[in-house]
Amino acid sequence: MTMQIDVKNLSLQFGNHYALKDVSFQLSDNKIYGLIGRNGAGKTSLLSLLASFREPTNGTLKINGEIPFENAKIMQQVNFIFNKDNQDETEKLERVLGDVQRYRPNFDMEYANYLVKKFNLPIDKPIRKLSKGMQSAVNAVIGLASRTPITIFDEVYNGMDAPTREVFYQELLEDQSEHPRIIILSTHLVSEMDYLFDEVLILNKGQLVLHEDYETVVTKGASITGASEAVDAFTQSMNILNTKQLGNTKSVMVYGELRDVDRKLAHQNGLEVGPISLQDLFIHLTEGEE
């Protein structure tokens, strides 16, 4: 089942502060969406609205044309996985998974057990006694094995070590291709995870500054390097994100469609055109005064 998420002019306000302001977008394919933003950009606020943890102040949020808040049919299909505090969780993993299974119609216990082995998780220890990384892996197992049509992972990989994160990414890709669904990954670890994303959404100070296909985003950006004057002349009408200068050599990061003609022209002028990473783009799109 493919779900459709429609967000229109969505705002969430705390007193005078806007955690989200006038955010609009649509997610309608079973893809992996990367939601990136700096600390406090509003990522978790947006996700908690999707998960019906709270209601928006203004605007509309619809999933399959319905308001999800207190809507049993929709809420069952949305799973918001975050690094929850498991200090008091005395239950063992086995019980916890059994409990989730009761409320998630697509939960696959066999797959959950496979993941438990893959992450080397002890099934008979109380969750609170597991290390932070293991607790994160528990959350990952719950998120993956629930197979909810809308699955949201909010920084769950934070506590995991690099090899564990790698296992998680692989499993995520494999399971997504076998059981397509909307997966939203919110993260700071952009350079490590960018290859996972089909589409990218960048939030900055509560506003959506970019929503594009990953391929498009990456091809739209380019770095132009060469002699200072030549670079200046070439990029003068372009959208410049960042400039670096070393002696007479200048490197400028531009964003916007670079046509083939432009590339040829650059080449003729002895300029080097290189790709820029999502990480670079993210940093420069969201930098600025605090």
Next chain:
Amino acid sequence: MPRIYPKVAKDMFLVQGSWAFGFMEVMLIIQFVKIMSSILSDVKIVSSLFKESGGVNTYFDSLFIASNIFMLVIGIISAVSVLSHYVSNGVTRKDYFKGTLIGTLGLAITIPVAGAIISAVITFIVNLLNIPVNMNPLDGSMNETEGHLIADLILSIIFTPYEDPSSSWLLAIFIFAINIFTYYVAGWLIGAAFSRFGIFGIVSIVLAFVLIYIEDILISISLGLPVPSFITITELPLAFSVIGTFVLIAIYCWLIRLMTKKIIVKY
């Protein structure tokens, strides 16, 4: 789509039931220790709480007193952490509310029934083995005070209206169930109010007191137990008191639902 609240009801009954089981086990150990020390020291244990008739009170009676606080505490836990657990598993606040209400009603009936059975078995064994222990029922008039409101309040929290099971099992179980359910609702209200309003939730403690106090007075009048001196009604049919208590509980449940209807789940 299958209905979700019956699942919640079953789970709440089982989870809270497993806590109750642990609690009843502890009470059983205490009962055992009481009986043993009564035999060993040959000194009749006279809890200062009970009349000077001496002897050990029955398991049912010990459970009767301790269950109230137990139910109050699990009521608080239910609103504070169980609700967010369910919402994060995709269960609506409404299904949580309905399921919890039904599951807890089941629990409120199960605890006194189980307590009565265990109590009967203990008494049977004590008599069979001819153990020299004096098993005494509680004296329902223990919450007699001299018209002091605070003392009344505190006593009505510790001692809820009591019916001696040896005179009527069914009524004793019924009164027990109403008492503990009232305490659960009181705790649930407090938990919900603190989750919803933060520190201002403190007001709910007064409301919870009012619920417990009125229930206490209503049932006490009907059972012919002492009531505070400012109550001039001396007789009320039990059916009236029970219905009155149910209406009051329903109003409180409605308040809890109002507070949790759109409650924000913290993460």
